[in-house]
Amino acid sequence: xxxxxxxxxxxxxxxxxxxxxxxxxxxxxxxxxxxxxxxxxxxxxxxxxxxxxxxxxxxxxxxxxxxxxxxxxxxxxxxxxxxxxxxxxxxxxxxxxxxxxxxxxxxxxxxxxxxxxxxxxxxxxxxxxxxxxxxxxxxxxxxxxxxxxxxxxxxxxxxxxxxxxxxxxxxxxxxxxxxxxxxxxxxxxxxxxxxxxxxxxxxxxxxxxxxxxxxxxxxxxxxxxxxxxxxxxxxxxxxxxxxxxxxxxxxxxxxxxxxxxxxxxxxxxxxxxxxxxxxxxxxxxxxxxxxxxxxxxxxxxxxxxxxxxxxxxxxxxxxxxxxxxxxxxxxxxxxxxxxxxxxxxxxxxxxxxxxxxxxxxxxxxxxxxxxxxxxxxxxxxxxxxxxxxxxxxxxxxxxxxxxxxxxxxxxxxxxxxxxxxxxxxxxxxxxxxxxxxxxxx
Amino acid sequence: xxxxxxxxxxxxxxxxxxxxxxxxxxxxxxxxxxxxxxxxxxxxxxxxxxxxxxxxxxxxxxxxxxxxxxxxxxxxxxxxxxxxxxxxxxxxxxxxxxxxxxxxxxxxxxxxxxxxxxxxxxxxxxxxxxxxxxxxxxxxxxxxxxxxxxxxxxxxxxxxxxxxxxxxxxxxxxxxxxxxxxxxxxxxxxxxxxxxxxxxxxxxxxxxxxxxxxxxxxxxxxxxxxxxxxxxxxxxxxxxxxxxxxxxxxxxxxxxxxxxxxxxxxxxxxxxxxxxxxxxxxxxxxxxxxxxxxxxxxxxxxxxxxxxxxxxxxxxxxxxxxxxxxxxxxxxxxxxxxxxxxxxxxxxxxxxxxxxxxxxxxxxxxxxxxxxxxxxxxxxxxxxxxxxxxxxxxxxxxxxxxxxxxxxxxxxxxxxxxxxxxxxxxxxxxxxxxxxxxxxxxxxxxxxxxxxxxxxxxxxxxxxxxxx
Numbered sequence: 023x024x025x026x027x028x029x030x031x032x033x034x035x036x037x038x039x040x041x042x043x044x045x046x047x048x049x050x051x052x053x054x055x056x057x058x059x060x061x062x063x064x065x066x067x068x069x070x071x072x073x074x075x076x077x078x079x080x081x082x083x084x085x086x087x088x089x090x091x092x093x094x095x096x097x098x099x100x101x102x103x104x105x106x107x108x109x110x111x112x113x114x115x116x117x118x119x120x121x122x123x124x125x126x127x128x129x130x131x132x133x134x135x136x137x138x139x140x141x142x143x144x145x146x147x148x149x150x151x152x153x154x155x156x157x158x159x160x161x162x163x164x165x166x167x168x169x170x171x172x173x174x175x176x177x178x179x180x181x182x183x184x185x186x187x188x189x190x191x192x193x194x195x196x197x198x199x200x201x202x203x204x205x206x207x208x209x210x211x212x213x214x215x216x217x218x219x220x221x222x223x224x225x226x227x228x229x230x231x232x233x234x235x236x237x238x239x240x241x242x243x244x245x246x247x248x249x250x251x252x253x254x255x256x257x258x259x260x261x262x263x264x265x266x267x268x269x270x271x272x273x274x275x276x277x278x279x280x281x282x283x284x285x286x287x288x289x290x291x292x293x294x295x296x297x298x299x300x301x302x303x304x305x306x307x308x309x310x311x312x313x314x315x316x317x318x319x320x321x322x323x324x325x326x327x328x329x330x331x332x333x334x335x336x337x338x339x340x341x342x343x344x345x346x347x348x349x350x351x352x353x354x355x356x357x358x359x360x361x362x363x364x365x366x367x368x369x370x371x372x373x374x375x376x377x378x379x380x381x382x383x384x385x386x387x388x389x390x391x392x393x394x395x396x397x398x399x400x401x402x403x404x405x406x407x408x409x410x411x412x413x414x415x416x417x418x419x420x421x422x423x424x425x426x427x428x429x430x431x432x433x434x435x436x437x438x439x440x441x442x443x444x445x446x447x448x449x450x451x452x453x454x455x456x457x458x459x460x461x462x463x
Numbered sequence: 464x465x466x467x468x469x470x471x472x473x474x475x476x477x478x479x480x481x482x483x484x485x486x487x488x489x490x491x492x493x494x495x496x497x498x499x500x501x502x503x504x505x506x507x508x509x510x511x512x513x514x515x516x517x518x519x520x521x522x523x524x525x526x527x528x529x530x531x532x533x534x535x536x537x538x539x540x541x542x543x544x545x546x547x548x549x550x551x552x553x554x555x556x557x558x559x560x561x562x563x564x565x566x567x568x569x570x571x572x573x574x575x576x577x578x579x580x581x582x583x584x585x586x587x588x589x590x591x592x593x594x595x596x597x598x599x600x601x602x603x604x605x606x607x608x609x610x611x612x613x614x615x616x617x618x619x620x621x622x623x624x625x626x627x628x629x630x631x632x633x634x635x636x637x638x639x640x641x642x643x644x645x646x647x648x649x650x651x652x653x654x655x656x657x658x659x660x661x662x663x664x665x666x667x668x669x670x671x672x673x674x675x676x677x678x679x680x681x682x683x684x685x686x687x688x689x690x691x692x693x694x695x696x697x698x699x700x701x702x703x704x705x706x707x708x709x710x711x712x713x714x715x716x717x718x719x720x721x722x723x724x725x726x727x728x729x730x731x732x733x734x735x736x737x738x739x740x741x742x743x744x745x746x747x748x749x750x751x752x753x754x755x756x757x758x759x760x761x762x763x764x765x766x767x768x769x770x771x772x773x774x775x776x777x778x779x780x781x782x783x784x785x786x787x788x789x790x791x792x793x794x795x796x797x798x799x800x801x802x803x804x805x806x807x808x809x810x811x812x813x814x815x816x817x818x819x820x821x822x823x824x825x826x827x828x829x830x831x832x833x834x835x836x837x838x839x840x841x842x843x844x845x846x847x848x849x850x851x852x853x854x855x856x857x858x859x860x861x862x863x864x865x866x867x868x869x870x871x872x873x874x875x876x877x878x879x880x881x882x883x884x885x886x887x888x889x890x891x892x893x894x895x896x897x898x899x900x901x902x903x904x905x906x907x908x909x910x911x912x913x914x915x916x917x918x919x920x921x922x923x924x925x926x927x928x929x930x931x
Binding site for chain 1: 596644647652654655659660662663666667669670671674741745758760762764765766767769770773774780784787788791818826878
């Protein structure tokens with residue numbers, strides 16, 4: 023009897039516990055739903071406003087949420103006076119063909135190198151020759167499609183040739199080389215590891231395509247509207263900053279984590295103290311330093327890149343924490359095998375540090391993408407040197423504010439979409455970086 | 464006191480005991496710090512004295528190659544066949560000499576007075592005199608360069624001394640090629656750190672040093688170069704800042720400082736606990752769609768802040784969405800002064816900062832929460848702990864332990880945080896301020912402090928005082 027009563031009581035308890043659980047979960051769902059609405063509302067409004075018809079409802083702030091007429095007016099305004107879309111269409115065609123040509127050339131190179139004897143001279147001649155062919159083909163196509171005339175553009179031609187040679191050389195080396203033996207990779211995508219081979223081939227294709235796009239920007243620039251120019255500035259700054267800053271941060275954190283030398287502790291202490299000073303303290307001084315170098319106003323883009331990168335070595339903590347976790351025995355065994363420290367860094371540590379490299383690139387890219395304060399200083403008063411943040415901020419704060427609010431929304435949407443997609447795709451690395459760095463302190 | 468006595472004490476007693484012990488040990492610790500500081504300063508001067516003595520002995524014992532390097536840097540190395548090093552030293556000296564003659568000397572010599580020739584108007588023309596600002600800036604730059612030169616010069620002599628010793632002992636000197644190779648190996652840190660260090664020197668240390676020096680000048684609204692000169696005033700500014708009375712900024716400074724601390728406290732800890740709370744909610748067993756909740760929040764991080772902050776602050780404006788809707792629904796009769804009333808503005812700023820900050824903390828907390836071993840909770844549950852106890856005894860200590868450094872940095876970061884205030888500041892005043900921004904910044908210190916009574920539309924302006 024008592025036994026049964028106990029069981030019944032237990033079941034009762036369990037049931038009430040379940041009920042309790044359900045109530046708790048219900049509360050949590052409610053809270054989360056409310057939060058989601060609060061967090062999403064501004065963005066939903068932003069997008070809605072950006073689609074409001076400019077012709078019928080003007081561009082100011084209004085007291086209703088849903089636009090009465092939807093249209094793309096505001097977006098059209100952003101591109102007004104720019105041949106962006108026709109330029110992009112042509113450029114993409116050229117880039118596709120150029121990438122295909124490059125891939126074919128590398129393929130032929132690989133076959134020829136595989137067949138004949140492997141000498142340095144032959145390698146250089148073959149790769150160099152095919153790069154030259156590829157470049158000539160690219161320029162010819164650009165001229166044909168974008169109506170580019172050579173007169174007065176020798177400087178640009180030389181710059182893009184150097185760019186193509188450098189980037190192409192690196193890419194060719196990467197795709198043609200495996201260990202000391204020349205290539206097995208490209209034929210490999212047909213035979214050995216099909217999946218890997220195709221992946222590699224796609225990567226090469228994309229990289230050559232991107233290279234072709236950049237070179238077209240130099241050789242046959244599009245006519246730009248204000249907004250497109252700002253966007254271009256932002257993109258340029260963010261890309262360069264991401265690359266340079268990552269290189270700097272990684273080299274600083276590697277040497278502070280792995281190498282032992284006189285003054286290492288001193289450097290770390292000095293950086294710690296310097297970090298206590300607010301960044302704004304130095305702003306005016308930086309402006310005058312840049313001015314002396316001619317990197318303000320018209321030179322705002324390189325100036326900003328310089329500013330973002332110059333002191334970035336101070337943010338080494340997180341990646342140093344990561345490097346500290348890689349076992350030292352790896353380095354030591356490589357050193358015993360005769361590798362120099364440079365080789366250890368490049369060939370052993372870097373491949374293992376992929377998460378932190380991605381984290382660093384992500385951070386280095388996002389910071390200048392949204393930066394307003396420094397950008398507004400350096401570009402001060404020179405419209406062509408603005409980045410999107412400064413430009414759009416300027417729009418909402420002009421006297422003509424009522425006309426520009428929805429345009430600001432449209433511009434904001436176009437800026438936010440790519441970076442949001444990138445961040446959401448890579449957020450795993452963000453969490454890893456932040457918590458990893460925090461755990462190791 | 465014996466350990467046993469300590470163990471017998473109750474909790475409050477233990478606390479008082481520890482507190483007392485801490486304060487008792489404080490003088491000793493501070494004293495120890497000063498002793499250490501004194502020792503390191505002494506060590507520094509001793510090092511310099513040793514280096515100077517070293518220079519004399521090296522000159523006395525050196526051969527002609529070494530002695531020549533005292534005058535022409537790198538000549539000794541070149542004479543010994545170390546062309547790479549020698550050329551670098553020589554190049555450095557040439558650059559330094561050219562810099563000093565063409566640029567540096569003029570500024571360095573005026574550093575004491577910060578310029579004496581004022582800008583004047585002769586008829587219609589403006590004749591520019593000295594620019595105190597540039598004199599100070601480039602004077603400091605030159606000073607740094609001179610120090611770097613002296614150090615390099617000393618290194619050059621040291622190199623020669625060592626080379627001479629090596630030669631005397633009959634060993635071979637490193638060739639240029641070996642030097643270059645060592646840069647990728649035993650001297651790899653030099654390769655890696657050269658550029659970053661240079662960048663930090665010129666773009667962080669130099670400006671900070673410069674700004675510290677500016678604190679000792681009378682550079683302000685009435686002394687704006689290039690029109691006017693400014694000069695050294697010693698500790699005058701600090702006196703004005705800290706003393707009280709109607710003519711000084713002491714009270715204002717205290718007010719601003721107080722609000723800064725309040726702000727940093729709220730911005731850090733409110734965000735921290737709310738973010739952790741949200742993370743715990745999302746991570747609770749049995750909650751579905753975890754990824755969706757997380758992604759919605761994370762969007763705030765990803766979207767550039769100038770877009771989201773600007774839009775949200777517009778929402779709070781007098782004619783913004785929130786006010787118009789509240790009025791439409793007849794909840795209020797006139798717009799709430801979210802930005803124009805200082806009290807409200809502070810509230811709004813903290814609110815928006817929570818909106819911005821929770822997702823960051825949520826992400827971080829999620830990562831850490833997942834790392835807490837599940838069996839800890841399991842055994843706690845078996846022992847009969849409830850949710851609150853598990854939070855207090857497991858989750859919170861673990862979180863605090865892991866995020867301690869983060870909390871500290873984010874607190875100091877928030878003291879120096881300008882962004883939310885920056886946007887609020889500009890939105891608070893209807894204007895076309897952008898064009899005047901640069902001038903504005905330059906006189907900000909003055910401006911900000913003057914308006915700091917929080918009685919004007921730009922009630923938040925005083926906060927920007929911190930940025931100088």
